[in-house]
Amino acid sequence: MWDFPLFPSQASTNAPRLDALMLFEVGVLIFFSLLIGVLVVGFGIRFRRGNAVDRSNPPTHSQSMEVVWIVIPMILSILMYAWSTQLFFDLYEAPADAAQVDVVGKQWMWYLQHPQGRSETNELHVPLGRPVKLNMTSQDVIHSFFIPAFRIKQDVLPGRYTSLWFQPSKVGVYDLFCTEYCGTNHSNMIGKVYVMEPADYEAWLSEKGVGPSQAEEGERLFVQHHCAGCHRGSQTVHAPKLEGVYGKPVPIQDGKDVRFVTADDRYIRDSILLPQGEVVAGYEPIMPSFKDQINEPDLLKIIAYIKSIANRETSQ
Ligand code: HEC
Ligand SMILES: [Cu+2]
Structure with a gap:
């Protein structure tokens, strides 16, 4: 079958919301680009030199047109502003009950620490349907934590904690990238995110025996x-x-x-x-x-x- 995915899969609760906003904005962009493009070319052909058209009485201005081109773009941009601001807050304010996973970036790997005690490198196991908050810092240079399937990305800085959150909505294995050029092996600073059924996740946590938290x-x-x-x-x-x-x-x-x-x-x-x-x-x-x-x-x-x-x- 012809398989040409334009988008990574939507594996978090916020992914479809972000895509909807993006598609709306691209739609607005295409609509107005076409509208203006067609008018420019159309008028260019119609009023080209030598074409016999009525050129007497050119209008100097049109109040109704001015109102239309002020009011419609204003409503559209306020709508996009309100929509994206709302989404931005939801994307960056973790719910209070989110489980915290600590993340340390270093050249060139990700270290992840679960509160229950288990830690991992370049792999993140999370349960389906529960919010997870990442509390992130770097041991050396600036890195950036990116999970395309969750539509989240955040810089990871030395000497500071930044955070991200997500709620996985689909069981599966997803890509994890460092998306800030951080030195020679930056392109190897990649990993996998495993979204598991909650029971499987519990089993995974205690796989290596219940160690100290x-x-x-x-x-x-x-x-x-x-x-x-x-x-x-x-x-x-x-x-x-x-x-x-x-x-x-x-x-x-x-x-x-x-x-x-x-x-x-x-x-x-x-x-x-x-x-x-x-x-x-x-x-x-x-x-x-x-x-x-x-x-x-x-x-x-x-x-x-x-x-x-x-x-x-x-x-x-
Ligand atoms: C020599 C004694 C001493 C040692 C050792 C020490 N501290 Fe302190 N710590 C203090 C004193 C005195 C203060 C209060 C004055 C200040 O803020 O510097 C303090 C303040 C703090 C505070 C702020 C507390 C508050 O009430 O806001 C934290 C947190 C802290 N220390 C953590 C640590 C940790 C963690 C370690 C070990 C890695 C450590 N301290 C080692 C003496 C010490
Ligand atoms: Cu990096």
């Missing part, structure tokens, strides 16, 4: 890097307890003032790598920087641990 791994690192020595109530060092910190506003000393910053992934990460940047009010800036000592996947594990104790009571 990402947060449990994070706790191990928290002890290993001596964070616990200061942060779990030390006799000699005055450091804040980290239970209940994640997601809350934290008072930061800013000269003589105090400002509040939400303790999100970015804040925790910067607290570990650039501790002098934001010092919690009431504490001395004695925390050492862990820059170049903890790699990106481990940072994400420590953040997952701090997140996992977000609802735990502090004893101070």
Whole structure:
């Protein structure tokens, strides 16, 4: 059979919505290009030199035509603006119940970490019908994460977390690309996304035995890097307890003032790598920087641990 796919398959809930907008915009484009093109050629032929047509009384302007060419394009562009803005928000605001998968790009591979503990490279396994949020960063240069079948793409930057989300709608295997030129082997920075039935996904997660979860791994690192020595109530060092910190506003000393910053992934990460940047009010800036000592996947594990104790009571 003749098989010439113009579009990758639509495998996420937002893919058909994005395609509909794209087709509408292309339709508008083709319609007006044809309309103008046909009129230009048509008038060119009709009013060409030597053709016997009535050239007396050329109209200087037509109010009704002006109204038409102002009002119709205005309605169309407002429609496209509203439609695409709505879609943009839906594409970039993950639902609150989305499962988070952490992603680290590095020359030239993708490392993906599931909260349940299993990690993978250049392969992403996800369950059908459940929203998944990707929390992404890079260990070296700028990469870009692209799954054409889901119609999502986002740059992955060193020193920052960016995110993407999708809800797979069709079981199958789909392509995953790095779509930002990132060095010699950029073209090899590719992988596969496996959308599985939820039961198969559960089985896949525990295939290699139920290991420690990402947060449990994070706790191990928290002890290993001596964070616990200061942060779990030390006799000699005055450091804040980290239970209940994640997601809350934290008072930061800013000269003589105090400002509040939400303790999100970015804040925790910067607290570990650039501790002098934001010092919690009431504490001395004695925390050492862990820059170049903890790699990106481990940072994400420590953040997952701090997140996992977000609802735990502090004893101070
Ligand atoms: C020498 C003691 C010490 C060590 C070791 C240490 N910290 Fe800290 N940490 C502090 C102090 C003191 C503060 C508060 C002052 C500031 O913000 O720098 C702090 C602040 C923080 C904050 C912000 C807390 C808040 O309430 O907003 C986080 C998060 C944090 N540390 C994580 C870590 C992690 C993770 C490690 C290990 C990789 C670590 N710390 C190692 C002393 C330490
Ligand atoms: Cu890349």
